Amino acid sequence: xxxxxxxxxxLAGLLVPTLVACGGVDGGGSGGxxxxxxxxxxxxxxxxxxxxxxxxxxxxxxxxxxMRSTFQTLLRPPRSGTEPEPEAARECEFTDEQGEQYRCTxxxxxxxxxxxxxxxxxxxxxxxxxxxxxxxxxxxxxxxNVDEVRATSDTEVVFHLKKPDATFPYKLATPAAAIVDSExxxxxxxxxxxxxVGSGPYVLESYDVxxxxxxxxxxxxxxxxxxxxxxxxELRSFDSAEKMEKALKNGxxxxxxxxxxxxxxxxxxxxxxxAIDIVESxxxxxRYLVFNTDDPTAGRLAVRRAVAQVVDRxxxxxxxxxxxxxxxxSLVPSGLIGHRNSFFNAYGEPDPAAARRTxxxxxxxxxVRLTLHHTTDHYGAVTEQEFEELRSQLNATGxxxxxxxxxxxxxxxxxxxxxxxxxxGFGWFPDFLDPDNFVAPFFTRDNFLKTxxxxxxxxxxxxxxxxxxxERVQAADEFGRxxxxxxxxxxxxxxxxxxxxxxxxxxxxxxxxxLNSASVLQLWELSRGVS
Numbered sequence: 001x002x003x004x005x006x007x008x009x010x011l012a013g014l015l016v017p018t019l020v021a022c023g024g025v026d027g028g029g030s031g032g033x034x035x036x037x038x039x040x041x042x043x044x045x046x047x048x049x050x051x052x053x054x055x056x057x058x059x060x061x062x063x064x065x066x067m068r069s070t071f072q073t074l075l076r077p078p079r080s081g082t083e084p085e086p087e088a089a090r091e092c093e094f095t096d097e098q099g100e101q102y103r104c105t106x107x108x109x110x111x112x113x114x115x116x117x118x119x120x121x122x123x124x125x126x127x128x129x130x131x132x133x134x135x136x137x138x139x140x141x142x143x144x145n146v147d148e149v150r151a152t153s154d155t156e157v158v159f160h161l162k163k164p165d166a167t168f169p170y171k172l173a174t175p176a177a178a179i180v181d182s183e184x185x186x187x188x189x190x191x192x193x194x195x196x197v198g199s200g201p202y203v204l205e206s207y208d209v210x211x212x213x214x215x216x217x218x219x220x221x222x223x224x225x226x227x228x229x230x231x232x233x234e235l236r237s238f239d240s241a242e243k244m245e246k247a248l249k250n251g252x253x254x255x256x257x258x259x260x261x262x263x264x265x266x267x268x269x270x271x272x273x274x275a276i277d278i279v280e281s282x283x284x285x286x287r288y289l290v291f292n293t294d295d296p297t298a299g300r301l302a303v304r305r306a307v308a309q310v311v312d313r314x315x316x317x318x319x320x321x322x323x324x325x326x327x328x329x330s331l332v333p334s335g336l337i338g339h340r341n342s343f344f345n346a347y348g349e350p351d352p353a354a355a356r357r358t359x360x361x362x363x364x365x366x367x368v369r370l371t372l373h374h375t376t377d378h379y380g381a382v383t384e385q386e387f388e389e390l391r392s393q394l395n396a397t398g399x400x401x402x403x404x405x406x407x408x409x410x411x412x413x414x415x416x417x418x419x420x421x422x423x424x425g426f427g428w429f430p431d432f433l434d435p436d437n438f439v440a441p442f443f444t445r446d447n448f449l450k451t452x453x454x455x456x457x458x459x460x461x462x463x464x465x466x467x468x469x470x471e472r473v474q475a476a477d478e479f480g481r482x483x484x485x486x487x488x489x490x491x492x493x494x495x496x497x498x499x500x501x502x503x504x505x506x507x508x509x510x511x512x513x514x515l516n517s518a519s520v521l522q523l524w525e526l527s528r529g530v531s
Contacts, residue, residue, distance in 0.1 A: 034232045035508065035526050038244040038256040041065075042237050042377070043194070045209055048410050051190035053204070055178035056130050059139040060378075061258075061429040064175045065521040066235075069216055070113075071178035071198035072224055074104045074123065074157075075169055077520060079513065082433040084173040087224050088118065088199065092169060099164035099468065104172075106155045110223045112181045113196075113203045120151035125182035127159075132188055137413060139176035141446050142431060165467045170432035201228045201524050212237030216523065229510055229527040241381055248276065248503060254528075255504040255511065257521060259380035262322035265501050276503055279511050283500035284333045285519055286438070287325075287379070287386075287427045289372070289493040293453045295422035297370060302362030304490035307370075307423075308347045309355035310400075312393050317496050320385050325496040330483045331438045333497045335517070337472055338435045338479030342487035343494060352397040359399060367401040370394070373416075373424035378409035386495075387425065417450040429519045434472060435479040439463065442492065443482075453491035458482050 041062035043052045051057045053066050074092060075084035086092065092104040110118040127149045134140045145168070148160040161168060171177065184197045191197075194207040194214075201224065202216035216233040236253055238244040241261050245268070247253045260268075268278050289307075291298045298304065313327035326334070329344040347354075359366055374387045387404040394400040407415065416424050426449070430437045441448040443458045462482045466475035486492065500519060504511045510525040 033528065034234055035230050035255065035528060036234045036236055036253040037521075037523065037526075038236050038238055038247055038253040040238055040241055040244060040259050040380070042212065042239075043207070043209065043214075044410070045193055046410070048414070050192045053194055053196050053207075054185070054190045054192075055126075055175050055180060056133045056140070057135055057138050057190050058175070059135075059137060061519055065523075066196075066204070066214070067175040067178055067198075068200070068520055069202045069233075069523050070196045070200045070204050071175060071180070072110070072118070072200050073173055073175070073177045073179065074106075075173040076225065077173050077432065077516060077518060079522075080516070082170075084169045084432075085225060087173075087226075088123075088179055092172070095158075099166055099168075099470065100161045102159040102161070102168055102172075104157050104159075106157070107223055108155065110199055111221055112184075112199050113219060113221075114181065114184065116181050116183055118179060118181075118199050119154045120157040121154070122182050123157045123179055124149050124151040125187070126180045126185075127177065129180070129185065129187050130176060133190075136450075137417065139174065139431070141441065141444070141448065142171045142174060142176040144444075144446065163464055163467070166470045166472065167432070167434055167436045167467060170434055170437075174431045176431070200224070201226050202233065226524050228524040230524070233523050233526070235523075248505065249273070251505070254508050255502065255514070255526065257502045257515065258519075260501055260503070261381050262320070262324045265324055266322055268503055275506050277506050277508075277511060278501060278503040279515075281500045281512075281515065282335060282517065283498050283515075283519055284335065284430050284433065284517055285427065285498040285500070286328055286331070286333055287425065287495045287498070288328075288331065289390075289495065290416070290421075290424050290426055290449055290451060291453075291491055291493070292419055292422050292451060293491055294419065297368060298422035300362065300364060301490060302358050302364050303368055303370075304493070305347070306355040306358045306364075306368070306399060307394065308343060308487075308490060308493055309351050309358060310394055310397055311390065311493065311495070312350045313495055315393065316386065316389055320382055320389050321496065324501070325498045328494040328497040331442070331486060331492065331494050332435045332479060332483055333438065336433065336435050336438070338476040338483075340480045340483045342480075342483040345484075346487040350393075352399065355397065355399055366399045367395075368399060369401045370423055371403045371405055371421075373405050373407065373412070373421040375409045375412040375425070376406040378412070379425075379427045383425070419450070419452070431518075433518050435475070436463070436466060439479060439482050449492075451491060453489075455485055455489065458485055 072088040074089040076087035089104040095101045147162045181197045196204040205215040207214040214235040218231045293299045317325045329341040332339045391402045394402045462478045466478040469475040509527045509529040513525040
């Protein structure tokens with residue numbers, strides 16, 4: 001086993017991978033035969049998910065990984081760092097001092113995989129379509145600040161924003177702004193099934209839902225800024241991490257990523273198998289509990305604060321995640337501008353005596369009955385163990401009587417949005433690397449969580465003020481204040497921040513670049529070298 005660690009500086013804006021520990025940087029390589037990538041992500045076509053690869057419908061890391069490989073956006077995330085770089089656009093810029101008008105000029109000769117030309121009219125269509133459909137569980141909210149989008153020629157598109165937003169270029173680099181063919185995709189409905197018509201680095205040649213195998217072939221007509229280092233990728237879904245690991249060891253797949261269990265990661269690191277490399281890097285994935293502030297029990301502030309005073313994050317990441325994650329004391333993870341350990345500052349180390357006083361002073365009878373809800377099939381095999389540990393920690397104090405309940409993601413996500421649960425767990429993979437993306441999606445109007453909690457200072461003052469700052473470090477104070485309010489009012493409880501792992505057979509090169517800090521799976525970086 002060759003273990004590699006990507007040592008990343010504290011500021012995400014400076015994220016430049018450096019390999020340390022045993023095993024040097026992989027050598028070059030080009031093209032080659034099929035590279036098989038394993039995942040435990042599952043894609044289905046059903047009444048609830050009729051179009052998993054339609055940008056207007058899909059809003060999860062698994063679907064977005066497919067979209068980033070097959071669609072283009074005007075801008076794209078950088079190979080390292082945070083500032084978006086040109087992709088389908090030749091250049092983009094704000095054209096006013098207020099940051100309310102944004103113009104992009106497209107590259108010449110870009111076309112979709114069906115041969116149709118990609119024009120500025122397709123960009124206008126794609127953005128308007130996203131906003132018109134406005135899927136409740138989709139990513140339309142990322143473009144919600146667009147007041148008007150207009151193609152002024154075949155190669156120029158202009159955006160007028162409702163309010164200044166220095167993060168708008170970051171949002172244009174997400175699949176929420178994926179450019180679709182206006183002659184193929186319906187304006188007010190989904191392109192159902194698994195068909196994809198895009199202009200990205202790959203064409204989705206086929207996806208077999210029953211076998212869970214997708215075939216991506218290099219797009220010979222791709223005109224963008226990515227260097228595609230292979231000709232063909234097979235994405236293979238497994239129903240367990242163990243089966244995925246077995247396939248990696250016997251050569252059935254070349255690479256595996258999400259989701260590996262902590263025990264599996266540690267086993268791979270210590271196996272002594274020189275045929276497999278594992279790469280560890282810092283990441284901005286977070287997990288947290290959400291409280292329905294309208295719930296008769298979870299809606300009581302004293303109950304939420306007592307939970308915060310009891311939960312032992314260090315024990316959680318030690319005993320369940322075997323140190324493949326780090327305790328998190330704010331929604332904004334470490335490594336980003338403005339990170340502040342607000343929850344630790346407010347509640348300190350676990351203190352059941354303090355929790356008892358909090359409940360007593362508020363007149364809350366104990367034990368407090370709570371059900372912690374979690375999804376059974378979306379965040380990895382150890383999610384249930386995580387919630388068992390949380391239940392044990394809370395019940396051990398005698399202050400709580402906690403049950404846990406798991407639900408498949410297909411039903412869990414809509415139920416959470418409808419306010420069915422009092423307390424439930426969610427994860428967040430950032431849409432882009434800026435503290436705005438760990439605050440705004442949860443607390444603006446029409447937010448991702450759909451919770452009843454509202455804080456006018458965060459919504460109407462802090463987020464708009466922060467978005468006016470073109471130098472993002474200048475927004476640190478606003479985000480720090482927002483984190484302090486969240487810790488005080490407790491609509492959510494951050495738990496941990498994940499590290500990232502990807503494992504590959506030793507003839508696969510580019511593995512150290514295959515995941516960026518936003519957990520984007522960069523399939524184009526992979527190549528086959530010499531074992």
